Amino acid sequence: MRFLFLGDMVGRTGRMAVFERLPGLISDYALDFVVVNGENAAGGFGVTEAILHDTLAAGADVMTTGNHVFDQPEALSFAPREDRFLRPANYPKGTAGRGSGLYEAKNGARVLVANLMGRVFMHPELDDPFHAAESILSDAPLGEVCDAAIFDFHAEATSEKVCFGHFLDGKVSVVVGTHTHCPTADHMILPGGTAYQSDAGMCGDYDSSLGMDKEEPLNRFLSKVPKRRMEAATGPATVCGLCVEISDRTGLAEKVSPLRLGPLLGEARPDFW
Ligand SMILES: [Fe+2]
Numbered sequence: 001m002r003f004l005f006l007g008d009m010v011g012r013t014g015r016m017a018v019f020e021r022l023p024g025l026i027s028d029y030a031l032d033f034v035v036v037n038g039e040n041a042a043g044g045f046g047v048t049e050a051i052l053h054d055t056l057a058a059g060a061d062v063m064t065t066g067n068h069v070f071d072q073p074e075a076l077s078f079a080p081r082e083d084r085f086l087r088p089a090n091y092p093k094g095t096a097g098r099g100s101g102l103y104e105a106k107n108g109a110r111v112l113v114a115n116l117m118g119r120v121f122m123h124p125e126l127d128d129p130f131h132a133a134e135s136i137l138s139d140a141p142l143g144e145v146c147d148a149a150i151f152d153f154h155a156e157a158t159s160e161k162v163c164f165g166h167f168l169d170g171k172v173s174v175v176v177g178t179h180t181h182c183p184t185a186d187h188m189i190l191p192g193g194t195a196y197q198s199d200a201g202m203c204g205d206y207d208s209s210l211g212m213d214k215e216e217p218l219n220r221f222l223s224k225v226p227k228r229r230m231e232a233a234t235g236p237a238t239v240c241g242l243c244v245e246i247s248d249r250t251g252l253a254e255k256v257s258p259l260r261l262g263p264l265l266g267e268a269r270p271d272f273w
């Protein structure tokens with residue numbers, strides 16, 4: 001199975017780059033399944049239902065999110081009815097929406113997608129993401145209930161991310177980090193067969209502070225006095241993500257490559273498709 005993950009889409013420029021590139025990537029690489037993290041798609045803050053629908057129309061099968069999931073209040077009303085929209089699974093019981101789901105890929109494979117959030121330097125009050133992941137997998141074990149399992153771990157600390165990867169190694173197809181908006185160079189297949197990358201990076205303008213216009217973030221580091229609202233940067237976006245060839249027999253990863261397409265970062269494409 002050919003799987004593509006795209007990191008946090010930031011603002012209009014990030015969305016447009018994904019909407020323009022994704023249909024071609026799906027046909028050129030004959031992708032079977034695509035997950036896009038959309039937590040910053042609406043001006044950097046959350047996601048609207050219209051943006052969710054546009055992302056699905058561009059070819060994404062599922063949208064994951066993170067700490068910005070409910071920045072747009074309308075997400076509280078559409079999350080319960082949009083089963084391709086995920087928020088972190090370890091949010092408190094009763095939170096709108098869902099944290100995981102089972103979907104069908106183009107090749108007929110049953111794909112489990114789960115979205116979890118880290119606690120280190122983030123939200124210590126969340127439920128333990130390790131035990132939450134274990135409980136999701138006990139309901140849908142790889143090789144029994146699903147043929148592939150994709151975990152988006154939305155977290156700040158690389159220590160927590162890499163431990164989460166090792167915790168799930170051999171039990172899932174992919175553990176990919178999101179949230180830091182900077183792609184890491186540690187894409188690999190862990191010893192048990194799980195594809196791993198600490199962070200997929202963002203789909204956004206890298207001439208910025210994490211996809212936001214850099215002037216105001218810099219001002220806040222220098223003066224501590226906010227001058228204006230944070231706004232998404234508007235320059236051309238680089239699309240960043242992770243490509244994984246997943247075994248149809250075992251559901252584990254066989255090949256892994258970063259994807260980087262755009263003006264500022266060195267280009268990267270899979271050489272195996
Ligand atoms: Fe983000």
Ligand SMILES: [Fe+2]
Pocket residue numbers: 039066067068154178179180
């Ligand atoms: Fe985030």
